[in-house]
Amino acid sequence: MEKTYNPEIIEQKYRELWEKGDLFSSNANSSSKDAFSIVLPPPNVTGSLHMGHAFQHTIMDVYTRYNRSKGNQTLWQPGTDHAGIATQMVVERQLSMKNISRHDLGRDKFTEKVWDWKSQSGGTITSQMRRLGASVDWDRERFTMDEPLSEAVRKVFVQLYNEGLIYRGKRLVNWDPVLLTAVSDLEVISKEESGYLWHIKYQVSDSEETLVVATTRPETMLGDSAVAVHPDDKRYQNLVGQSIDLPLSKRKIPIIADDYVDMEFGTGCVKITPAHDFNDYEIGQRHNLEIINVLTDDAKINSNAPQKYQNLDRFEARKTIVADLEKQNLIEKIDPHTLMVPRGDRTNSIIEPYMTDQWFVKVKPLAEPAIEAVKNGSIRFVPENWEKTYFNWMENIEDWCISRQIWWGHRIPAWYDKDGKYYVADTLEEAQIQAGKGVELNQDDDVLDTWFSSALWPFSTLGWPEETPELSRFYPTSVLVTGFDIIFFWVARMIMFGLKFAGDVPFRDIYITGLIKDGNGQKMSKSKGNVLDPIDLIDGIGLEDLLDKRTQGMMQPKLAEKIKKQTQKEFPNGIPSFGTDAIRFTFTALASFGRDIKFDLKRVEGYRNFCNKLWNASRFVLMNLESKNINNDAKFSSQDKWILSRLQQVKIEVQKHLSDYRLDLMSQTLYEFVWHDYCDWYLELSKPLLDNPQTKEGCQLTLIKVLTETLVLLHPIIPFITEEIFEQSQKILSNSQDKLISQPFPEAQDELLDNNAEAEIAWLKDFILGIRKIRGEMNISPGKPLPCFLKNFSSQDKAYIDNNNSILTTIAKLDSISLLSAEDEEDESAIALVGDMKILIPLAGLIDKRAEQERLDKEIEKLVKLKSQFSAKLSNEKFVKGAPEAIVMNEKEKLASTESALKDLEAQLEKISNL
The missing domain is CATH 3.30.2320 (hypothetical protein PF0899 fold)
Structure with missing residues (x-):
């Protein structure tokens, strides 16, 4: 073995060797009684590997490698998502640099451009997955727009439509006025922003009385259909049923009573605009109110509003409307107000609730069996508490808007005649049969929500609707590893569609991971300048390159400068190379059941040190073995029996932690065994054993047995270094070509458990x-x-x-x-x-008693001063309240450490003084 552990060389070697050797193939162990399968949540084809991906992929790989070594036929199904909006934006951005729009090209040529981009640039994330050691079956890689998967999408759509579970209708949706499409809740980021609350006087018809309503969006008043009060509010009971004169308009709208109104908030009067607010829409449905849309699809005021405001942008209209209200003395007051503003995650534009014709899935009939599947134990959430989140959403589920007004994606399989009548079918030919000969048909321009095709992922990737051998062998899949943020958008929909179309749940376990945050517990984001790239942690990155990366494309010079200073302080020399194994060990060690997971580079340093220790320990072991002369019948000393017994305990604990999805405890168990039991103790104890002819052979046998089995136990977590050490050991012991990835997972041997030893x-x-x-x-x-x-x-x-x-x-x-x-x-x-x-x-x-007392006195004096400094800082209320929580905690830890050290030194001084 080389003297120094070099992850870069080792990792490249085994990435190529494993893949060329087809060692990730799902065809291996095909005669096995048991099968294990897991689907990769398909990352966006536009994306690159981020910390969340790296974390979850590491977890999935641990279970894949573990089951492979258990002898199970194992499939980790890879693939990417076509990411409709994101991908279209990437290609449109490229075209705009040439002053070309997608409309200049037309739909077909634009789609060709997207496919060209996908073939040239869409493999970034899969190449990065290879860097991380993901042992997916690359021969089975799928893309959500592949024709077999597209066929499955069309079949599901048509069947749901024929059963009355898909319909087309005019309803309120999240609308992005820049992209000009409906978007899902997941694509809407609500942020707290500063705004205003305008208190507007509404005149009761034929009366001197006014009602004051408060709104954060004055422009929507042009579409008001009513003013609502609570039915128990005595202030307004006499007005219910009357009407008000809508300001700036010639319309009269009713005063209604509804339980939704909060009597204690504001004046207890609420304007109702059903076409521009989700809650107002529900009230409008209950009271059969007129739905008046006053916006165009690009968020200008339309012809349903008074002519003065037509064609004004919504925010220009707001200014004009407020000015006109002030002129008429209809503004009672304007208060500064903090509110949650919904913005599109792609465009940052403010999302509008917008009334438009869309395709919807009637979800409740699909949700009922999906709820029961979790209640009856067919599906298990890990941790269990996520069941409540799932039930809460599923039991209050709304119909799902599945259409998007873009060009890239699965086009809606519906065709329209000149009168607007539509025909849903798998192909144009089938639609033509429905419409009749000679009827000219045009396909719907809309595409399906990306989550629609993703909902089919566990079975469409296995060949459904064909009854393939893979489908019968690997479906239902064993476990889904995913984040809590997409329980609604993806997990629930996979369960509903799996039960409906594949006849069973899509997975048995759902392991919900926490969210990776920075070392201070802050969410990683480009605007905070705290994003870490897992590839940078593997390879290392210099300070200048890191600064460029963190501020690239940033339009705000002050923010960029702030991020540069913050980065220089945190990483004055850039980020060193840690290698893949150290990153993977860190991720598994952090895989607790917590919702938020702090990622601290000190942990990565610690696990890089672990890899070094394992490497050096392995060199020691192999240097002390005589080639091919291990005596398998050698007698064991008490020291040998002890480490072998401890190894059996570790095997038992590792298996338990794996079955409980506690990779953090598994990692801790293996770390402590290797670092403390094996390296710190047994290797030290082995030196005199190796020098003694009576114990030498038993020690040699124990050294290699424990090392080999420990490598297999560690392999799912740190595959590269363990494979290299195993290969080196094989050269010494047997000169075989066996690979560690193919070695059976070691079972505990009860006969080696030895309480006496x-x-x-x-x-x-x-x-x-x-x-x-x-x-x-x-x-x-x-x-x-x-x-x-x-x-x-x-x-x-x-x-x-x-x-x-x-x-x-x-x-x-x-x-x-x-x-x-x-x-x-x-x-x-x-x-x-x-x-x-x-x-x-x-x-x-x-x-020298006196000299030792003097030395201890000096040390104690230093610590007393430090203790005083830390105590004074923590007694400063301004510091404790103003500093970040992580910094305050750090100071508390310093104080506790100083107090502990002081206590130890004082005890030592007392001992020496009593001699």
């Missing part, structure tokens, strides 16, 4: 640690041989001493071990306890 080595460790503690407290050199005396020992202690004498003298650096009777004097000795047994180290000649 574990008790003995626990005693041995306590003994050695006791000696080391004395050295540390008394400032005695680690290499200085010490005389050791023992008192109050039992017969068991005596047996352990006899069995471990040479190891104790070697590891603990003891000159001698002598047994004292109860009557023997202890003189001036430092004492450690192992159970009831006393370990005595005579200090005469070992330390």
Whole structure:
């Protein structure tokens, strides 16, 4: 083995080797009784790998590699989503640089341009997945616009339409006035922004009385259909049923009573605009109010409003309307107001509730069996608490708008005649049969919501509607790994469509992960300048390149400068290269059941150190093996039996944590075993064992057995380094071409569980640690041989001493071990306890008592000053309230650490003073 662990060389080697060797194929283990399958949530074809992807892909890969090594036939199904709006925007942006619009090209040629872009640039994220070590079956890669998947989409649409579950109608939708399309809730980002609340006087018809209503959108008053009050509000009960004169308009609108109105908020009067507010729309339906749309699709005032305001942009109209109201003394007051503003995630334009003709899925009949599937245990949420979120949404589900007014995507399979009558069919030929010969038909211009095709993903990728061998073998899939933010948009819809069309749930378990945030608990975003790129963590990136990356395309110079300063402070030398395995270990260690997950680069450093330690430990092991001469019948020492017993315990714990989806606990178990039990203790204990002819062969056998099985246990988490170490071990032991990825997952061997050996080595460790503690407290050199005396020992202690004498003298650096009777004097000795047994180290000649007291006094004085500084800072109310929570917590940790160190030094001083 090379002396230094070099992840870059190793990772490139095995990425190519695994893929060329077809080692990710779902055809392997095809005769296995059990199958495991998992679908990759299809990332946008326009996208690149972000931290959330890397986190979830690592989790999926752990389970895929684990099941493969369990001997199960295993499929991790890859693919990408056509991402209708996002992809169309990318290509339109490229065309605009040449002063070409999609309308200049026409639909067919524009679609060709998108396909060209996809073939040239759409593979970014899949190449990055390879960098991360994702062991998907690349031969089965799918794209949501592939013809077999498109066929499935058309079949589902037509069947749902024929069953009355898809219909076309005019309803309120989220409308992006820049993209000129309906968008899903997921594509609407509501942000808190500063605005105003205008209090407007509405004159009661034929009366001097006015009602005051408050609104954040004065322009929508042009479409008001009523003013509502609460039926129990005594202030207005006499007015219910009367009408008001709508300001700036010649219309009269009714005063109605509805429970929706909050009597305590504002004046208790609410303007109702059914065409421009979702809640108002529901009220309008209850009261059969007129629906008056006053906006065009690009958010200008239309012809339904008074002529003065027609063709004005909505915000220009707002200014004009407010000015006109003020002229008529109809503005009572204007208050500053903080409100949630819905903006399109692609355009940042303010989204309008907009009345338009769209295609909808009638969801309630599909939701009922999907709810029951979770209630009866056919599907399990992990963690279980996400069931409540799922039920809450599903039980109050609204019809789903599935049409989008763009060109890239699955075109609606509906054709219109000249009278506007439509015919839904799989093909034009079938629609023509419905319409009759000679009837000219034109296909609907709209495409389907991307989530519609994604809802079919678990079974369409397996060949549905054909009854393929893959469908019968791998459906339902075993587990879905996804985020809580798309439970509604994707998870629920997959369940509904899977039950409806594939005849079963799409997956047995749904593992909902937390959201990766930065080390301060802040959501990663470009505007905050705290985004981390997983590829940069793998390869490293210099400061200048990192600054350019974080401020690229930023239009606000002040924000860019702020982000540069923040980045320079956090990463003065850029980000070092950590390698893929260290990143993957970090992700699994963070995979708790928490909703928010803090990602701290110090953790990555720690796991990079772990990889180094594993590498160096493996070099030590392989250097101490004699090629092909391992004696499989060698006898084991107590030390061998101990580490083998601990290994069995680890296997049991790892299997349990995997079944519980607690990869954080699995990682912790393996980390502690490798770092502490194997490297810190057993490898140290092995040195005297290897020097002893009687224990050498047993130690060699134990070293390689534990290393090999540990590599298999670690492989799902850190596949590259483990594969390389395994290959090096095979060269020494058997010169075989076996690959670690194909090795069976080690099962616990009950016969190797050994409580006696574990008790003995626990005693041995306590003994050695006791000696080391004395050295540390008394400032005695680690290499200085010490005389050791023992008192109050039992017969068991005596047996352990006899069995471990040479190891104790070697590891603990003891000159001698002598047994004292109860009557023997202890003189001036430092004492450690192992159970009831006393370990005595005579200090005469070992330390200068006065010098040691002076040294400790100085150390204590320093810590007292530090404690005072930290305490003063935390007593400053301005600092505690004003500083970020993470900084305050850091100061508290410093104080606690200082207090602990101070306590230890004071205890040491007391011990020395009492000698």
